[in-house]
Amino acid sequence: xxxxxxxxxxxxxxxxxxxxxxxxxxxxxxxxxxxxxxxxxxxxxxxxxxxxxxxxxxxxxxxxxxxxxxxxxxxxxxxxxxxxxxxxxxxxxxxxxxxxxxxxxxxxxxxxxxxxxxxxxxxxxxxxxxxxxxxxxxxxxxxxxxxxxxxxxxxxxxxxxxxxxxxxxxxxxxxxxxxxxxxxxxxxxxxxxxxxxxxxxxxxxxxxxxxxxxxxxxxxxxxxxxxxxxxxxxxxxxxxxxxxxxxxxxxxxxxxxxxxxxxxxxxxxxxxxxxxxxxxxxxxxxxxxxxxxxxxxxxxxxxxxxxxxxxxxxxxxxxxxxxxxxxxxxxxxxxxxxxxxxxxxxxxxxxxxxxxxxxxxxxxxxxxxxxxxxxxxxxxxxxxxxxxxxx
Amino acid sequence: xxxxxxxxxxxxxxxxxxxxxxxxxxxxxxxxxxxxxxxxxxxxxxxxx
Numbered sequence: 001x002x003x004x005x006x007x008x009x010x011x012x013x014x015x016x017x018x019x020x021x022x023x024x025x026x027x028x029x030x031x032x033x034x035x036x037x038x039x040x041x042x043x044x045x046x047x048x049x050x051x052x053x054x055x056x057x058x059x060x061x062x063x064x065x066x067x068x069x070x071x072x073x074x075x076x077x078x079x080x081x082x083x084x085x086x087x088x089x090x091x092x093x094x095x096x097x098x099x100x101x102x103x104x105x106x107x108x109x110x111x112x113x114x115x116x117x118x119x120x121x122x123x124x125x126x127x128x129x130x131x132x133x134x135x136x137x138x139x140x141x142x143x144x145x146x147x148x149x150x151x152x153x154x155x156x157x158x159x160x161x162x163x164x165x166x167x168x169x170x171x172x173x174x175x176x177x178x179x180x181x182x183x184x185x186x187x188x189x190x191x192x193x194x195x196x197x198x199x200x201x202x203x204x205x206x207x208x209x210x211x212x213x214x215x216x217x218x219x220x221x222x223x224x225x226x227x228x229x230x231x232x233x234x235x236x237x238x239x240x241x242x243x244x245x246x247x248x249x250x251x252x253x254x255x256x257x258x259x260x261x262x263x264x265x266x267x268x269x270x271x272x273x274x275x276x277x278x279x280x281x282x283x284x285x286x287x288x289x290x291x292x293x294x295x296x297x298x299x300x301x302x303x304x305x306x307x308x309x310x311x312x313x314x315x316x317x318x319x320x321x322x323x324x325x326x327x328x329x330x331x332x333x334x335x336x337x338x339x340x341x342x343x344x345x346x347x348x349x350x351x352x353x354x355x356x357x358x359x360x361x362x363x364x365x366x367x368x369x370x371x372x373x374x375x376x377x378x379x380x381x382x383x384x385x386x387x388x389x390x391x
Numbered sequence: 392x393x394x395x396x397x398x399x400x401x402x403x404x405x406x407x408x409x410x411x412x413x414x415x416x417x418x419x420x421x422x423x424x425x426x427x428x429x430x431x432x433x434x435x436x437x438x439x440x
Contacts, residue, residue, distance in 0.1 A: 078439055089440035107437070115399055121430060124437045126401030132437065136403060144406035145413065152414060152425075152432060184438070193438045225434060228427040 006174030010069040011235055014178060014360070017324055018237075018275050018299040022357040026350065026389030027069045028382050029178065029326070029360050031279075031303060034075055034097040035367035036062045039375055043095040048076045055165035056172075063175050066379050067386040070178040071169070072239070072277075076162055077182070082154035086133050086147065090193075097368055105196035107132055110203050113210035116194075120214075120221040128194075179277065180236035183226055185260045186218035187211075191244045200244070204252050212256055219260060223267070237277035237301065238268065246282035254290050262293055269298035276300045277326075279366075285311055288318050296321045303327050307364040309345070313352040316359070326360040328353055329381050334363065334373030342377045346384040354389060361385045407433060 001009075016023035037044045037054075040061035047054035055074050063071075078098055083089035090101050107128055108116065116123045130136040136144055169175050184192070190211065191200045203211045245257050261278075268274045280302045284291075294300070302323045304312060307330025316325045328349035333342055346361075353359040361382075367373055411425040418425075 079435070080440075083440035086436075086440070091440065119399055121433055122399045122404055125404035125407060125433045126399055129403050129433070129436050130401065141402045141406050141409065144403055145409040148407055148410040148429075148432070149414060151436075152410065152428065155428075155432060155435065189438060221434075225427075225431050228430065 001174075003172060003174035007170060007176060010174065011176040011178075013069050014176065015235055017357060017360055018301065020297060020324075020358065022391050025391060026354050026385055027360045028067060028385050028389070029070045029072065029362050030066070030068055030329075030378065030382065031327075031363045031366050032062075032068075032071055032075075033366045033368045035369060035372055035378075036071075036075075038096065038370045044097050045093045045095050048078075048093060048098070049080050052161050052164045055162075056168045059165070059169045059175065060173055063173050065375075067382050068175075070176040073177055073179045074162065074165060074169070079155055079158035082151050082158060085154065086135050086151060089133075105192050105194070106199060108194045110195070110199065110207045110210070113203075113207060113214040116214040117210070117217040120218045176236075178236050179239045180234065181226075182239045182241075183222055183264070185240055185242065185257070185264060186215040186222060187257050187260060188241065188243045189218055189222075190215060197247070201247070204248065204256065208252070208256060215256070215260065219263070233273040233275065235275075237275040239277045239279070240264070241279040241281070243281055245280070245287065246284060250286055250290060253287055258290055258293060262295075265295055265298060265300055269300050270295050274299070278302045279305070281305045284315070288315060291319055291322065294319075294322045298322070300324060301326050301360060303362055305364055307332060307345075309348045309352055312349075316353060320358050324358050324360065325353060326362045327364045328359075328361060329363045331363055331365045331367065331372045334367075334377045334381065335371060337377060339376060339380045342380045343384050346381045347388070350385065350389055354391075357391070361389065404433075 013023040013025065013027040017027055034044050037047055037058045040058040042054050042058045047058060055076060059071065059074065078091045080091065080093050083091060092099050092101060115127065135147060166177055169177060191197065195203060245253050248257060265276060269276050276299065282305055284304060300323060303326040304315060306312065309328050312325055312328055329345060333345050349361055365372065407429045408426070411429045412422050415422040415425045
């Protein structure tokens with residue numbers, strides 16, 4: 001088949017589900033990350049920093065063996081060369097993947113929420129960047145401008161580096177790369193990069209109003225950045241990994257996090273027509289009734305981090321008009337299960353989740369390393385759904 | 392925590408503006424367009440590297 005036709009056929013399945021129509025079959029979109037490189041025997045470090053053709057080779061090797069309808073992305077999302085020049089940052093990269101360093105997420109104290117709320121960009125630039133990167137501390141303004149110019153050039157080079165393989169994957173392999181961009185919801189920025197888990201857990205109890213006000217201000221900064229260079233909605237999704245919600249008690253979630261989900265979906269999906277993809281980490285079962293506040297019939301897909309297919313069926317039953325359900329295939333089964341067990345699980349996904357559409361087959365967790373699933377099992381799961389998931 | 396902030400004062404944001412002006416001049420583009428990219432670069436420094 002012609003690659004343009006194949007691309008169209010694949011992305012149309014995704015389109016149909018996002019538009020709440022019945023596709024020809026259940027789309028297969030494994031939650032693929034650096035597993036792809038290990039499967040292909042390609043060094044992640046080399047692919048991400050030295051030879052962009054290695055990204056294409058890994059995608060080609062994988063997609064020739066595993067039937068799927070889209071890749072979320074190639075996973076090269078951290079400008080490692082830029083980071084190295086300013087002092088490494090919070091990520092390290094090896095042949096096997098990209099890892100986050102232990103304490104990278106604690107960059108500010110609770111007393112500083114007022115400063116963050118007052119002017120997030122100023123706070124980031126004048127306070128947090130010199131704090132995080134020694135190279136900025138004590139440097140003259142001119143020296144800082146020089147460092148920034150180099151960082152700007154490195155970031156442009158990083159964007160260009162990815163454009164090559166990304167274009168080839170779509171054109172030469174007919175494989176859609178479905179994520180067009182990432183927007184964190186602001187409470188997750190505070191968790192992941194500013195206060196870390198211990199800090200934000202205390203803040204929820206002791207400084208919740210300051211936390212909320214800072215998150216509102218940070219949300220506006222994130223939206224402003226998006227709007228500065230926004231292009232119209234297309235057939236791809238805006239991705240947000242939701243990290244904080246399930247660490248909050250439901251009543252705290254309702255006050256401190258749900259408003260941001262609602263605001264974002266109403267603005268981006270309802271008013272502006274973008275497709276939204278939330279990676280919903282951990283167990284969402286205690287929060288389902290609260291999610292009924294989210295708008296109905298939007299292009300919003302949630303990948304739930306659970307291999308419990310009965311729970312997913314319950315989520316679809318209660319929230320199917322609001323959330324297109326993605327997931328179902330447990331990486332534990334892909335790692336430890338027999339081929340028959342994998343097929344039984346894939347069959348259960350189709351039986352319980354596929355009827356009437358609104359479902360995308362995927363893995364419950366991100367496939368980072370070969371420990372997240374044997375090739376035989378990943379292939380078996382995807383083959384089963386492509387062969388048996390027809391409507 | 393390496394340093395404790397007491398205000399938003401500092402010259403790093405100004406350094407981003409200076410860098411944007413220099414890049415705009417070198418590339419023959421307008422400063423506002425480059426500053427939009429700089430806004431993202433500031434965010435990237437804190438959240439992506």
